[in-house]
Amino acid sequence: MIAYIAYPTSLTLQSANALQTYTTLRELRARRPDTVAIIPRWGREPSRFAEVGALHMPRPAIGKLSRLYKSTLLYYLEHTAFAFMTAAVLAPRRHEVEAVYVRQVICAAWWAGLLGPRLGLPVIYEAHDLETHNPSRAKEPWATGLLHLIDRVALTRATRVVSLTDDFRQLLGAIGWRAPHEVAVIPDAYDDHVFAPADQRAAREALGLPLEAPIVAYAGMTFAHRWLDGLVAAVAQMQAQRPNLTLVLLGGRDGERAALRQQAEALGMPVTEQAQGATAGSCILLAPRPQAEVVRYLVAADVLAIPDTVTDVTASPLKLFEYLALGQPLVMPNIPALHEIVPGELCYPFARRDFAGLVAALAAALAEHGTAQSVARRSLAAEHTYGQRAERILGLVESK
Structure with missing residues (x-):
């Protein structure tokens, strides 16, 4: 026993x-x-x-x-x-x-x-x-x-x-x-009973998300110590060249979402608390959802982001494996513990808490084309069920 x-x-x-x-x-x-x-x-x-x-x-x-x-x-x-x-x-x-x-x-x-x-x-x-x-x-x-x-x-x-x-x-x-x-x-x-690739357009249609806008997404049960404010600021800056760039933040506590809403509005980003009918270029702040619904939002995204982690030498967040399992371009801080799992060629790393680096990594991830890296990410995830x-x-x- x-x-x-x-x-x-x-x-x-x-x-x-x-x-x-x-x-x-x-x-x-x-x-x-x-x-x-x-x-x-x-x-x-x-x-x-x-x-x-x-x-x-x-x-x-x-x-x-x-x-x-x-x-x-x-x-x-x-x-x-x-x-x-x-x-x-x-x-x-x-x-x-x-x-x-x-x-x-x-x-x-x-x-x-x-x-x-x-x-x-x-x-x-x-x-x-x-x-x-x-x-x-x-x-x-x-x-x-x-x-x-x-x-x-x-x-x-x-x-x-x-x-x-x-x-x-x-x-x-x-x-x-x-x-x-x-x-x-x-x-x-990651739970392979729940996280699996699916059709991006179908997910956007089901959720009511903008069909053609580039979407960056993050999902987590809490936002504290994860530099979500850095991600909001980065997307807001990138909207000067990409006005339809859309940010989806899913999860967090009520107070955490309220603080990000205030920040996004101060940066001139439209903010909504529901995906249905959201306009391109919005910051979509969603309360926690069941895992099956979280997957659909992540599938709908073009880029999945990990702005930061709570720990350092022990960093092994669930979302790292869940993101990999879906195959989308992954933006993450250049932390050795994370690179034990994901080699540099399968992600878009940036120096930790480096704002310019985060912006550059997001831009590079949004420019990714082809399926080879996506297949490689999913294959890597399959080793970590x-x-x-x-x-x-x-x-x-x-x-x-």
């Missing part, structure tokens, strides 16, 4: 980490039905994770107290309590457990440093970044040492570590925490 411990930020798959956890579990259970996922749930809130056989445990919602005292430390306490709750569940069945797979850093630290050794269970930690680099980390000055300890215990005491990128694997070797051969690189992936991700995880579990 594989015990998979996760703390998704949305049980209804309204966040990237929830989507990745859910789809990975779906594919793991298709191959190893004995995989048991342990997920917290507050009360009777709806959860898609029941579909993948998750065991829901009561969420020890200590973090909710942050409404009274704003501190990430309260969430650390919550995750600590949950780690011990999962140990109580697994202890009676420890002889059945082949490995404990953890992707939440606080739980990983407790499992790697204490619970796993006490129960005699190997622990595999899927690290998505250092907690000391987490924008949502505890900010109290005295907590700096605690953050370092959390990272060090989780990454040095786990039986094996999974990294999303080789860049992060090399970092762990450079600081002496793990030898490179002890870290398995298993990148993110969630099914293959699950196979890599199982291979690691069996070789621990």
